[in-house]
Amino acid sequence: MLRAYQFRLYPNKEQQSYFANYFGSVRFIYNQMLADKIDHYKKTGKMLKNTPAQYKEEFLFLKDVDSLALANAQLNLEKAYKNFFREKSVGFPKFKTKHKSKASYTTNNQSGNIRIEDGKIKLPKIGFVTIKQHRDFDGVIKSCTISMNKAGKYFISILVEQETPEWLPAEHKIGIDLGLSDFAITTNDSDESVKYANPKCLDRSEKKIKKAQRALSRKQKRSKNQEKARLVLAKK
Template sequence: MLKGYKYRLHPTAAQAEFLVRTIGCARFIYNKLLEDRIAIHEEAKASGGPRQKPPTPASYKPLFPFLAEADSLALANAKLHLDAAFARFFAGTAAFPVFKSRRKSRASYTTNNQHGTIRIEAGKVRLPKVGFVRFTQHRIFDGEIRSATVSMTKTGTFFVSLLVEQGDEPWVPAEHKVGIDLGLEHFAVMTNDALVTEKIANPRHLRQGEARLKRAQRALSRKKPGSRNREKARLLLAKKHEKVRNRRHDFLHKLSRRIVDENQVVVVETLKPREMMQDRRLAKSIGDVGWGEFVRQLEYKARLYGRTLIKADPWFASTQVCSACGENGGRKELDVREWTCGACGAYHDRDVNASLNLLRLADRNIPGQGLPDELGP
């Protein structure tokens, strides 16, 4: 299996300048290839003739000599990323590829490990055309490095993500199971096989830091464009946003790791945050809570440690069905937090009832015991 390890880089001033230039070259190639592909399509559409073959990154080097200074594999990977974006568009799973902005897009580039060009020695990581760069290796791994992605945050902090080939972990038989209902009032309501329910509070990281973010944003808006004071204010605002993001990721990583450590089978509901964010009253809270990232972390950690993750069908009525008798009580508005079953008279907490229904999916959907494909890990 492939697993990523992300580390903080500490480049010298010269190395940092080269990394920034390489990131810029990868973004330039991506935009240039996209521009030419659109032009080729429009020309073929107007003339009715066959389409020309799209150019390669190497074909731009005579026209733009500065590209020769960058890592050629970084430019090649930019083309692969564009090809993947078009593949998702034609498959109907994503929108048409857009141009990358220096200000808004993620600043990064990817390079491959060819004949040991990426390796770790004496507390440093070697990157092609950069050399050995100091980094903080807080986790040791065993395996072969396949590629490296260098990224830079808005505050000018560099990171490297190493993609490592490792052996698959053996599947762990089911011993403890848990059903997880996600929400806004509580981030998660979890019921295990001992019918013990735990409610995880929603930390609301963005809401907690909103006042400081507003002050920093107002201070930035008052600075003269292009001035050094404006750059200082922008950096301060970026640091505050990074702090919110880091707190959110720290919470999600610790919770997902604890769940995977304590349970062999995890059942979680499937939500569609993008569609739910169409409600303007809840959009900010849904964007802040991080359900998608939480489920993504559960997925890869379950694979890494041999656990089973079951994602319930989006149409599974975990909230509507009575966990005591199985009667479907119908749709309930968000403000209905408690209800009584009309068939058996059982009194339910909305979220606890949903977690119990999700837990029962594990009893009949464990691999090897009739697990439907759509509910598999």
């Protein structure tokens, strides 16, 4: 059984620079391979079988990037390309952009090159990065995806292979009724009901988001103040 666990990362300045390079390189190789596939198909009517290794001599900066991160970008492109030819309704693969596409890359665990020790996780070519592991897990790490959100926060999603648990039959049955006046009402085998009040945190969050959206809309386009307001909204 495969299960994913997501944790917060706290890279230092040097590691942030590495991540930025990886995000950009993965996006670049995806776009370059897609452009060459399109050009080849227009000329020959056939699908081009290209790999990241073919581009490393021309684009030397790719040699500094984890090869498995580039390989996973290739796999994502191949999957999107084949899905289009199998079912046109899914749409043709789109080029990735710095500001609209998600900043992320995926790498695989080989011979323990990804592991957690003393509050840090070791990543290929980067080394140990501080991780906030709020829960433990058992199993073998298969791969991990590092990402950065619009607010500049870093996260890691770790895919773990675990033994399938032997689920025990439930001894008690509980009914749950979701409503508007109450968040939920639970009823057990003894017909005992418990009411849970609606949390007000959602209302407060919505008000903060609306206020931040109004502030963003008043800023001049492509200005520094607009970028600051965008970050404030992203953090809400």
